[in-house]
Amino acid sequence: MATHGFRPTHVVPAHGMPAWEDPDPARPTVPLDPLLPVRLVERRGDWAHILCANGWSAWVDGRRLIAVPQDPPTEDHPLTAAADPRPLLARAEQALARYRAAVDALLAGGLDGESFRDRTRGQRIGVVVDGESVWLYDAETERWAYSDGKRLTTYAADEAPRATPEPGHAPTRVATFEGEP
Structure with a gap:
């Protein structure tokens, strides 16, 4: 059963x-x-009762959950290629289509269990759609991204931040908040 109004407050650590x-x-x-x-x-105490988007719930070690911002910040700059959600949506569609083709072949008897596992090995896809908001897992960069339909921003990443930016990465900016100097 799907839970309407699902808003994630945390993500599971990178290794599950x-x-x-x-x-x-x-x-x-x-x-x-x-x-x-x-x-x-x-x-x-250290226990945390969590709810997943599909309505499933469980108890976990709450100390290991990674908190995420309720509403990921978006910038009011012109849309860049990196912020365009369409390429990531297309990759998610392609990954889902490949998985569906493998399931169809398995159920039609064209694949055995081992061949199915070989065909789907390494495929990763994650999509949560909630009205205008979507969270997409980008397997190429190993990150969850958030989009409000207009702009794509990193939401959570598998790896720790790098000490030096990758080539072509935007320069660091100082973020200031209203009321701060």
């Missing part, structure tokens, strides 16, 4: 994490995928 049915280590359940967007519902 174990989950439990109850805040009890004796009741494990399916582990959570890396960078899965979740909403924190309740805290009990």
